[in-house]
Amino acid sequence: MTVRTRVLVLVSAVAVLAAVGLASVLHASARAERRDRARPGGPAVAAGPVDLAAGQRRMVFRNLAWGPHRDELTTVAASDPGGPRTASGVKCLRFYAASGTGVCLQAVHGPVSDTYRALILDARLRTRAHYAVPGIPSRARVSPSGRFAAWTAFVGGDSYAGTDFSTRAAIVDTRTGELIPSLETFRIVRDGRPYRAADANFWGVTFAPDDRTFYATLATKGRTHLVRGDLRTRTVTTLHPNVECPSLSPDGTRVAYKKRVEGLPKDAPWRLYVLDLRSMRETPLAERRSVDDQAVWKDGRTLVYALPGDFGADLYETPADGTGTPRRISNSAVSPAFLD
Template sequence: MTLRSRILILASALAVLAAIALASVLHASARAERRDHTQAGGPRITPGTVTLTTPGRMIFRNMAWGPHRDELTTTPVSAPSGPRTASGVKCLRFYAAAGTGVCLQAVHGPVSDTYRALILDAHLKERAHYDVPGIPSRARVSPSGHYAAWTAFVGGDSYAGTNFSTRTAIVDTRTGALTPSLEEFRIVKDGRTYHAADVNFWGVTFASDDTTFYATLATKGSTYLIRGNLRTRTVTTLHPNVECPSLSPDGTRIAYKKRVKGLPKDAPWRLYVLNLKTMRETPLAEPRSVDDQAVWKDTHTVVYALPGDYGADLYEVPANGSGVPHRLLTSGVSAAFLK
């Protein structure tokens, strides 16, 4: 046997041993990942059927490590910390109403990720999809299920500073007609048509009439609550210093995050509720900075995400400013409550 042959045999043997070692490490890592949370006292998660038409349940993005991380999962509203049923559908942001869901997904490519918005039916099957021009941030569906909206960062990746830009789209889920950017709408500010190159919109929330919506408008370093009209394609400023609005089920109040002077630049917000009739603001009893578009669990309770050990946990607090925050569940984000 020649020296070259011996070297080739040795190299082949080393390659085989390296492959075996790598496979063992990956197998052990996968087993550890599957064990994670369940053996540590976390939620028990099993695959199953998830639909958008089962009253009394909540659906959210599962953040617990393991084979079902990032999947839409469901639990009863009455037992949110109990076992979870995983759908197999992965979303970065999600919302649902009236049997229609919107799921913002990452599409992993060989060089970089792209993003898309899926419109889902009641069984989480794709009805349509649309390109999303940046990192997904917010998602909503109208109470009727007839409209969906989403916001993405197209420059920057945080609302905390001023160096970012967003794109907010609205789609008619019945016809597929897409408004790719709310910047196409006419802006009425202080009673006059307003134009500015730095306009940004984010955080749509819909009223029940399939015409009215609310969102945040940012321009010249300030933010405003705007009321939009889908028929006239106009938006009108209503109230300053409002971000990520969420309309209450009865249509009378807006939950939102507000920048408060004196707080750190990277954590500048507190949760408030605005009465749309009186424009009176009520600070909620959450003392921490909340960077989320809250959802209404019911007419009395607001739910939102805060950082947790596995990315985020969901908390709830009374909408009238009383009480104290309560952790609803661990390792979850982007919740929708099915009626």
């Protein structure tokens, strides 16, 4: 091959790479433009004040409706969850709030790859503190008093459906800033005996009102367990098998969770259940679809959770006693928190 031929080949290759790069940029730009356009028939969303302070009962959540406010925290009256939305300008992948404190899990977009962080928000959605999150955000919770916040991230794999994944569950004291970066440092008591295993894995924290007790999922040896944790003694104790993503009821007597049910597809194996913590009796709920979410208690009688929808996810509710029929309450929404 002559020098001239080599130069022509090199120039052609550079031209092809430039064309591919330009096409990628134009495609990304067009996709972003589509995301910024509201879709006909979608929910009404407008910018306005959003806060987490006590007041009228309302629902705050991540808005998934196409348009300029997609991914922002938005609010609606709890009595009208499908009504007009007020958007805050704060974007989150996962969110939760209680007693004027919020936790917002965000992506930080870089030139090569994204990183993630957890923001602790005050009642006006101002950032009080931020912490690095070691993987893709998955779950978020705040204790009823607002004293503690927790989050879970995938650090290996990206789905709970299989077994080839690893998570990190962290808890932070929002008053002192003390961070517990992983529950894997806690002492485990399983079936009344100390337990240690290299594959111990935690996710889905939910808090009791006493600012000491929490519940979470422990996975080890291919099985999952509900555990009760103690923040003072740094101990977790197994309570019940086959529990994932627990959510404690407002009165602290029941836990809602997703349970793997035999005979269902491997990528959609869960049904919603509620466990009575005193009797350890579990009740299957009326929702028959697979729910890959950490359900939220709307009140002492009703659970709210996300299912896949046309633009990401929609919110549904179902009675917590196993009766009734599930119903959709909000389109293009995820990560709700009910505030008084």
